[in-house]
Amino acid sequence: MEIEMRSEPMPKGGAGPAAAADGxxxxxxxxxxxxxxxxxxKSVGVQAxxxxxxxxxxxxxxxxxxxxxxxxxxxxLASLDAAARIAVVRRFEAEEPALFGLVRDIAYVSYxxxxxxxxxxxxxxxxxxxxxxxxxxxxxxxxxxRDTPRHGRxxxxxxxxxxxxxxxxxxxxxxxTQSWGLKR
Amino acid sequence: MTQNADCDVLIIGAGATGSxxxxxxxxxxxxxxxxxxxxxxxxxxxxxxxxDWTWQRRTNWNSDVNKRHHPDDxxxxxxxxxxxxxxxxxxxxxxxGAIWPRYRPSDFRKGDEHGLQPNxxxxxxxxxxxxxxxxxxxxxxxxxGDPAMPPREACPTGPLPFTRAAGRLAQSFDKLGWHWWPxxxxxxxxxxxxxxxxxxxxICNGCPRGSMSKFSMSIWPKALAAGxxxxxxxxxxxxxxxxxxxxxxxLYVDRNTGRTAFQGARVVIVAANGVGTPRLLxxxxxxxxxxxxxxxxxxxxxxxxxxWVDEPIESHMxxxxxxxxxxxxxxxxxxxxxxxxxxxxxxxxxxxxEVAAGWVTNTKAPWxxxxxxxxxxxxxxxxxxxxxxxxxxxxxxxxTLDPTLTDADGLPAAKLHYAPGENDRRMMNFMLDRxxxxxxxxxxxxxxxxxxxxxxxxxxxxxxxxIGTCRMGTDPTTSVVNGWxxxxxxxxxxxxxxxxxxxxxxxxxxxxxSALALRAATYIRDNFKALAAGGRAMxx
Numbered sequence: 001m002e003i004e005m006r007s008e009p010m011p012k013g014g015a016g017p018a019a020a021a022d023g024x025x026x027x028x029x030x031x032x033x034x035x036x037x038x039x040x041x042k043s044v045g046v047q048a049x050x051x052x053x054x055x056x057x058x059x060x061x062x063x064x065x066x067x068x069x070x071x072x073x074x075x076x077l078a079s080l081d082a083a084a085r086i087a088v089v090r091r092f093e094a095e096e097p098a099l100f101g102l103v104r105d106i107a108y109v110s111y112x113x114x115x116x117x118x119x120x121x122x123x124x125x126x127x128x129x130x131x132x133x134x135x136x137x138x139x140x141x142x143x144x145x146r147d148t149p150r151h152g153r154x155x156x157x158x159x160x161x162x163x164x165x166x167x168x169x170x171x172x173x174x175x176x177t178q179s180w181g182l183k184r
Numbered sequence: 185m186t187q188n189a190d191c192d193v194l195i196i197g198a199g200a201t202g203s204x205x206x207x208x209x210x211x212x213x214x215x216x217x218x219x220x221x222x223x224x225x226x227x228x229x230x231x232x233x234x235x236d237w238t239w240q241r242r243t244n245w246n247s248d249v250n251k252r253h254h255p256d257d258x259x260x261x262x263x264x265x266x267x268x269x270x271x272x273x274x275x276x277x278x279x280x281g282a283i284w285p286r287y288r289p290s291d292f293r294k295g296d297e298h299g300l301q302p303n304x305x306x307x308x309x310x311x312x313x314x315x316x317x318x319x320x321x322x323x324x325x326x327x328x329g330d331p332a333m334p335p336r337e338a339c340p341t342g343p344l345p346f347t348r349a350a351g352r353l354a355q356s357f358d359k360l361g362w363h364w365w366p367x368x369x370x371x372x373x374x375x376x377x378x379x380x381x382x383x384x385x386x387i388c389n390g391c392p393r394g395s396m397s398k399f400s401m402s403i404w405p406k407a408l409a410a411g412x413x414x415x416x417x418x419x420x421x422x423x424x425x426x427x428x429x430x431x432x433x434x435l436y437v438d439r440n441t442g443r444t445a446f447q448g449a450r451v452v453i454v455a456a457n458g459v460g461t462p463r464l465l466x467x468x469x470x471x472x473x474x475x476x477x478x479x480x481x482x483x484x485x486x487x488x489x490x491x492w493v494d495e496p497i498e499s500h501m502x503x504x505x506x507x508x509x510x511x512x513x514x515x516x517x518x519x520x521x522x523x524x525x526x527x528x529x530x531x532x533x534x535x536x537x538e539v540a541a542g543w544v545t546n547t548k549a550p551w552x553x554x555x556x557x558x559x560x561x562x563x564x565x566x567x568x569x570x571x572x573x574x575x576x577x578x579x580x581x582x583x584t585l586d587p588t589l590t591d592a593d594g595l596p597a598a599k600l601h602y603a604p605g606e607n608d609r610r611m612m613n614f615m616l617d618r619x620x621x622x623x624x625x626x627x628x629x630x631x632x633x634x635x636x637x638x639x640x641x642x643x644x645x646x647x648x649x650x651i652g653t654c655r656m657g658t659d660p661t662t663s664v665v666n667g668w669x670x671x672x673x674x675x676x677x678x679x680x681x682x683x684x685x686x687x688x689x690x691x692x693x694x695x696x697x698s699a700l701a702l703r704a705a706t707y708i709r710d711n712f713k714a715l716a717a718g719g720r721a722m723x724x
Contacts, residue, residue: 020197029552038556052241065723086552104551105541112237112537121536126498126564133232133393135500136383142327142373147366149344149354154332154363157514159307162293165517170605172300172522180609181487181616181635181643 019076020067024051026077029072030089031107037120041111049110050103057102069096131132185435186445191217192716193708194433194449196464199275200694201680201701202455203403209704211409214712217447219413219436221419222256222272223399227392230278232385238535241389247279247648258591259636260459262600265483265647269457269708273416274400276457277694280648282370282397283505283528284324285691286315287544289334290514291574292689297515298522300576300607304686305658305667308334312667314699316707321406322397322698323376326368332510341373344382348497349508349531349567356625362511367529370397370694371503377402386534388504390464418445422451422669423468424700430718431470431677437593450716451676452707457700458650458683460656462583463598465654469613470671471671471679476664478583480651481600482688483527483645485573485608487635489619489638490545491628492565498534499566506531506567512618513690525573526690531567545569545632562630569622573616574690575608604643649693654683669704676715678706 024049032041041047054062070076073091080088093100107170113130121128127137193209195202198220202318216340231240246252249260249269256271270278295303316337326339343366345665350366357364372395374381379394379402394401408414424446425434431446454461456475462478465471509527516524539562540549547559581602589597604612610699616633623631636645657663660672665684671677680701682693689696708715 032555033553035553035556057243080263086324089551104548108541108549109242109535109537110533110541113238115235118410118536121563124563125496126500128500130235131233131237131382132385132501132534133237133387136385139347139384142343142346142366144342145341145569147350148327148329149365151363152328152331153356153361154365155514156288156332156334156508156510157290158334159289159293159309162290162296164296165515165522166297166523167298167300167517170520170522170607171516173581175606177606177609177613180613181637182633183637184613 005096021047021051022078023067023070023076027066027087027089027103027105030077030085031104032111037123039120041107043116044116046107046110046114050106053106055102055112065099069099082135133134186325186443188445188447190450191215192447192712193217193453194219194447195453195455196434197275197457197460197681198273198404198414198416198453198697199457200277200399200403201682202408202453203274203399203607204318204698204701205453205455205680205705206407206412207321207403207410208702209709210407210412212257212709213480214709216412217449218414219418219434220273220416221258221439222270222413223416224273225278230390230392232387232392237276237387238537243312245277245389247389255574258595259589259597260600261586261589261597262602264602264642264644265600266644267459267600267639267650268646268648268651269459271679274398274413274634277397277399280390280694281388282694283692283697284326284332284368284370285508285526285708287311287689287691287696288513291687291689294523300407300522301687302655302657302662311696311699311703313531314703315695318695318698318702320372322402323372323374323379324368324370324397327366327584330365330510332513334366339368340377341381341665344369344371344373344383344503347499347502347506347531348495349499350529352493352495352497352626353507353529353567353622356622357509359508359657360621361623361629362509364507366648367505367507367508369503371395380502381480382677384502386502386504396438417643419591421467421595423454423464423672424507425470428718429674431674435517441652446611447517451678451712453678453680453708455681457681458653459583459598461679461681461683462653463585465679467595471673471677473521473662473673474661474664476655476662478653479579480652480655481602482575482577482685483579483602483647484613484649484688485575485615486570486645487612487615487619487630488544488568488570488631489623490543490547490566490568491623491626491631492562492684493567493626494565497566497567500534500536500564502531504534519614521614523574523576523611525571525615526609528570528572528692530568530570532564532568536563536706539563539566544570545634547632567621567626571619572690573608573611573615576605576650577687578605602645602647610641639706649682649688651682651688651693653684654679655686657686669700669705678704678708
């Protein structure tokens with residue numbers, strides 16, 4: 001993470017700061033709407049963390065890029081109805097996938113660091129602590145009688161039992177396996 | 185330049201192996217100085233106590249040296265790998281996960297087995313007592329009696345909790361008829377050696393409680409109590425040699441004052457990790473008559489999966505590793521490749537934000553109105569699995585010096601190149617297919633795989649393991665050190681970090697690196713007079 005040591009001027013040509021801040025909040029509202037016990041991203045202030053973390057990660061110009069990308073996709077969002085907002089954000093995602101991905105990920109991480117959101121997780125029946133290291137979680141101890149494996153499977157080759165295997169048919173000096181991994 | 189009085193033993197690097205060597209040698213009454221370019225990492229410095237620890241571990245506490253830009257670090261240019269490294273007291277144990285499995289006997293005999301890797305100059309039996317000694321010093325947990333491994337002593341503390349994720353995985357492996365065993369960990373399950381047992385918080389990237397063995401908390405107090413003099417912010421620029429070809433000490437810069445100093449020593453130990461050590465040797469132009477320094481970089485073959493099951497398993501709780509699967513750990517050429525691999529099965533991420541923003545496979549929650557339903561379905565239901573295998577050495581996979589990039593003190597940066605070979609690629613295909621088998625056996629409602637290849641097809645492994653770059657051997661023309669970690673070229677120079685591993689095994693290497701460091705330090709202790717007098721105390 002590059003932490004900027006000086007304040008840079010806002011790049012010219014972007015929206016004014018008030019409009020830009022509102023625009024970022026509107027974007028967060030589309031990404032993380034409120035529903036049931038879940039507060040919206042906007043209501044827990046994700047946009048403030050998003051702005052700060054974009055600044056820290058990429059510099060101030062990145063904030064203007066986000067605003068510009070939303071506008072290029074049909075924004076600003078403020079004057080649009082719900083369906084149109086979603087359509088604009090979808091276009092942003094399609095046209096600027098890397099930038100959008102960064103915004104989305106920062107928004108998600110920031111959202112789930114919020115105490116009210118942690119409360120919502122607990123409301124689902126999951127014990128979830130934003131700072132679990134302090135008290136830990138109540139995980140039952142290993143029970144030797146219950147948890148020890150009884151399958152008896154597994155083997156190893158002792159040192160003096162290592163034998164030569166025949167690799168002549170494997171053709172490992174080739175470079176044949178070019179199609180590998182998930183693209184096969 | 186300041187000229188410090190000569191010491192008996194100079195150790196370069198205060199990470200895991202430097203601290204172990206210092207403990208052994210200082211306890212023997214030797215005058216030990218350790219130079220560390222980084223600083224102490226206090227418990228309160230870690231992000232674990234902050235509500236934004238998720239963000240911090242992706243940024244300023246990222247285990248990748250190139251993603252956090254810490255002033256203690258030096259640049260590592262890589263065309264492939266993400267580089268796990270922490271420069272400071274305790275080294276990378278400040279950010280590691282401490283899964284603690286051992287090598288197996290055949291790992292030391294790959295030359296006999298197929299000849300595509302060298303035999304080690306030592307056997308499993310040579311290192312086994314030092315595994316036990318290291319476990320007692322470091323504090324580990326686990327369950328003895330695994331039929332897939334040689335017999336071992338009981339771990340100092342019993343196994344960590346058998347989580348619901350572990351239970352679900354065990355059922356799946358049973359269904360497949362595959363081996364599994366509770367994971368061994370460099371984490372204490374109960375209070376031990378003045379440190380508290382694991383509290384199951386799940387933030388297993390270092391541990392400021394000290395339940396996970398952070399060596400600045402578990403080993404360094406012992407080394408300091410025994411009289412080791414540790415100098416932090418002391419970046420070594422060069423190891424000097426005399427006209428007799430022996431190491432005379434090291435030139436270093438005090439990063440606080442900018443002044444250079446020379447620390448003379450009778451024996452010099454390098455403990456600067458699989459990247460830092462070859463970088464230092466190459467910059468010093470020593471110990472490289474074989475041209476093997478920096479070559480044969482091993483990362484392990486690594487592919488991974490995530491799966492999500494209907495059963496709520498609260499997989500954000502508890503130590504991050506759950507079970508280890510050793511079904512495929514030995515060579516079986518009918519699979520189409522040599523060597524084996526194991527499954528390092530995890531629980532889930534302890535961070536809700538990572539469930540949504542991506543964890544092992546970088547799977548993302550949808551945005552918009554589907555987000556919360558997706559999160560409710562996935563949080564507390566996920567399990568991660570790494571398949572980790574023994575990659576074949578390639579002399580072109582290597583650490584070199586960057587021709588232009590330097591660190592803050594003008595020292596050339598390390599440059600890494602790594603690409604998996606034919607055998608490695610075949611193995612990873614097989615591993616991916618087996619990960620699918622596990623997901624199916626678990627009845628997962630969803631699973632995702634990752635091969636760590638980017639959009640251009642380049643394998644960008646999260647190289648948690650950087651080993652093999654100053655390998656141990658029996659032949660001075662194909663190895664850098666002998667079976668006692670002693671340089672072939674410079675008889676009073678020893679290398680005790682992961683760069684000496686001749687093969688990678690199928691496991692996380694820190695237990696083996698630690699055991700080897702203890703063994704080498706014991707050898708230096710027992711032969712110090714001969715080594716200091718100028719002789720080559722070659723018991724091996």
